[in-house]
Amino acid sequence: MDFLNGFMPTVWFVILALFLLLYVILDGFDLGVGILSLTSPGEQQRSILMASLGNVWDANETWLVLMGGALFGAFPLAYSTILQALYGPIYLMILGLILRAVAFEFRENAIHKQPWNWMFGLGSVIAAASQGICLGTVLDGIPTDPSGHFNGSPWLWINWHSLVVSLTLIQGYVLIGSTYLILKTSGALQQLHFRTAKVAAITTLAGALLITLTSPLLSQELRARIFDPAFLPAFVVLPLAGLSLVALLFRSLARQQEAWPFVYTCLLFILSFLGLGLMLFPAIIPPSISIYEAHTSISTMVFMLTFIGFLIPIMLFYNIYNYLAFQGKVLEE
């Protein structure tokens, strides 16, 4: 049982990170395409963008629902404390996701598509921006009393640092959305997204550098972690690997390769996630409450693991099948 006490919270931390990573990559390109739809030159092009999401947007969003449920189940204290601290941005994110989901369905049936186009794009921007604010606020740390209950200001999330993280996440989503569209479109529309991908790659890189440089200055805990001898090698290797990936990404964009930009972008997302995970682990409510303090009973974690752990490969299998059934360029219908 002692072994489980240390092991199960880590397992669930990893599973949550996996769900969040899948969400950020999958709904990331989904939201990115939504933001890019605001720049579509015409209704025909926008229809292609929407069609590229038709069969996947709902499943992509479900990874967020799954992440929420798993966080609630495995770390109820973190679910309660983090969501109370982030009331404003969580509520804005939900609003954005509702606007965009509903606009997606209404647009299909509408004769005048313009208002729904705006709502879809705007909803995507709001959702992406609020997710960035949530991420930035959690990185900076959520003040709690010793028992782990939120005792900070309701306006905690309004500061320049979470704004920077938010703007960067929007750029990241636009980047991965652009590379997804390179994969799914052809001709002039594809060329457009080669260009948006290049611009977004530059702005994402700038934002990521800014965050990497400022976060350790703002948080003592992050600073201590980065210069911890045990972690230092990882924090040297990760940025170097990231920079090489960025170089590869620019090269593949310049060579007009179709699949590689998306692959490199996904790898960049995974790398950033690894970096974030290493910075925060084992904190679940940064900076002070760890997974060992916030977890639910070990028996519940084992029970959830048998059910959900068993389902993870199955979920991945039919989600991949869904992508394969619709692989290739979007058909103009």
Next chain:
Amino acid sequence: MTETLLLSRLQFALTAIFHMLWPVLSTGLAIFLVILEVLWLRTKDPLFYRQARFWAKLYVLNFGIGVASGLPMEFQFGTNWGPLSEFAGDFFGSVLGFEGAMAFMLEAGFLGIMLFGWSRVPPLLHLLATVMVAFGANLSVFWILSANSWLQTPAGGVFSHGSFQVENYFAAINNPFMVRSVLHMSLATVETSMLVVGAISCWWLLRRSTPATTATHGFFSVSLKLALVILLAVAPLQILAGHESALQVAEYQPTKLAAMESIWENQPAGTSPGWNLIAMPDPAQQRNRWQLALPHGFSWILEGKSKLSQPVRGLASWPMDQRPKLISLIFYAFRLMAGIGIAAAGLMAVTGWVWWRHGLGAEQLQRWPWLGWAWVVAAPAGYVAIEAGWIVRCVGRQPWTVYGELRTADAASPLPAQEVLTSLLSFGLLYAVLLGFALWFGARIIRRGPDLNLDPET
């Protein structure tokens, strides 16, 4: 804090009442789509293919709003009901996790293939996708109702140090209310979905017959008959399931039963009190100001006996802080739900009789237009019954969130009231607009009718 509590409760009520409108078709109509697709694959009659494609249009319009309006339901447990999440998270949180992994993902992962995959995957695989969508949706009914039933009749563990610890998961999942609540809700989604199919069919069949409408009338008389066959089984069963649920309320939640019937005084075993058809509850005086009662009716309705075999406690015998306050709401919401359920069963009996004696189609409905219009009215009534049922279930549970263990007043997050007020008002405004447009676009799909020249793509 009292303002925040009230606002958080109002927000949960608003978002739950709005959300509940959409899973009805997502679960009930999905079963209908499976039936249509099986009929299409077995008979190879393109009529059933066109049926499947037409009803799927309504399905998808409805589905997106259901997914989106479900998000605030999940996240509110953390944002607005943090203490509840910590108190009950050991069970309640894991159940929401299961629902996501088992039900929502299944539904979402196969929805794309079901909607857009007709020409991309083999027919049997497409059927599998439709079955998975229906299965996923109905699994989510199971998990949500299991979780809600646990709030009503907590089981499977111990309450200690201000939180719940699960000891036996299967006992917690299979808590006393679970089986009958899942059954009651599943039947409700099928019943209301079939009422919607029937209402749209009747609306078309009521239009004057011309040579141009013959094919459309043929289409909708088939869908009406299919809906009627299902409803002839489901509508009476639902009355039974509802009654069984009420018996459980009598056993486990005496305060809710007393509120449902507006009973203030204790009714000892062996007596035969009247059954209040309508009443004017007066909580201040702890009595009904007036009532119209069926003499000796209560024991017949509750137990099917001339005298009560078990005593029934009246509201006045409970301290004020241990029973619900909104007696009139619970009392009339219950009557509305039960009345609609009984009326729907009656409508099925009448329509079944007409079908048997005269046939069922445009000709019969135009000869007796009241019958068709009764169907058109029955669809919104089905939704009203579902909402009323949830009001009885959740307002009747007050003042408890976890019955007998955690008060609603202790379950809310200490948020600034302005923050909750802002989100509440914007949800209200947004939902009103969304509902309006959903009805508008739904009406457009219905008015356009099915594409009768649509041929299978393979």
